[in-house]
Amino acid sequence: MGRQPCCDKQGVKRGPWTAEEDKKLISFILTHGRCCWRAVPKLAGLLRCGKSCRLRWTNYLRPDLKRGLLSTAEEQLVIDLHAKLGNRWSKIAAKLPGRTDNEIKNHWNTHIKKKLIKMGIDPATHQPLANSKAASSQSTVTDESAKSSDFREELSLKDDSHREVPLSTDSSEQSSWPESGTNGCDQDPELLVNWLSETDLSMDEPWLNFMSSNDELGNVEGMLPWDGTTDWLLDYQDFGMCSSNSVDNSMFHASNGSNF
DNA sequence: AAAAAAGTCAACCGCGAAGGT
């Protein structure tokens, strides 16, 4: 007996998510919390497999996500962590609040890798390219970490184009959201509603009402400021990343355009 | 202005781990 596929491929929609689908998924999770992902699409009225829903939520819709390029400091941290941990993107992402493993993996492959190669460093071993083979056979984790630190300064000098964001390895400092992940805000919509009201967001906003109401799913129609884009969501995701002591840093970047 | 090439990143796939029965 083989492994059951995560979904039967017939009747399951694939490809890019539409605004409508996002809306359904968000409203479902905010009102019901995260439950069994396999059941989510059915309960939320989506023609997607559970896996796809989980991925969409964790990589894109989660309210505590940062958007935009990694800052120089974040990049440096990624390099250090990669030297220590290798391609364990989820472990690396855990040290960068608001960043997903997918995002870091993409950034590594598209930006950091090239920078390191340009600088003559093997991105796989974190050793100089010329003797990377020989070096890798006798290198230690500590050595790699130390070496990666050596070129951090150069890296930051070469590319300071990224915006600066407050960086902490402690996710609790970064986000004022209730603990995300397997518990916290995405488990308890009340926490989310409370948090939103505490942060000066008026609950008069019609699109917020659905989160605390007992409306059936699907009744959010017309309550969200949906205009066919997810721009509003980006704004509220940025709100999610501002802790009480960093409001002035990240909170308003999206609105003044400096984040993108 | 158009075509080609390169870059970016959201989404998919398959596997392994964890947990339940």
Added chain:
DNA sequence: TACCTTCGCGGTTGACTTTTT
């Protein structure tokens, strides 16, 4: 202990965008 289900991870793909020719 074996089997099954679910979830999460890392690698990869491919659609879309941007840059170059």
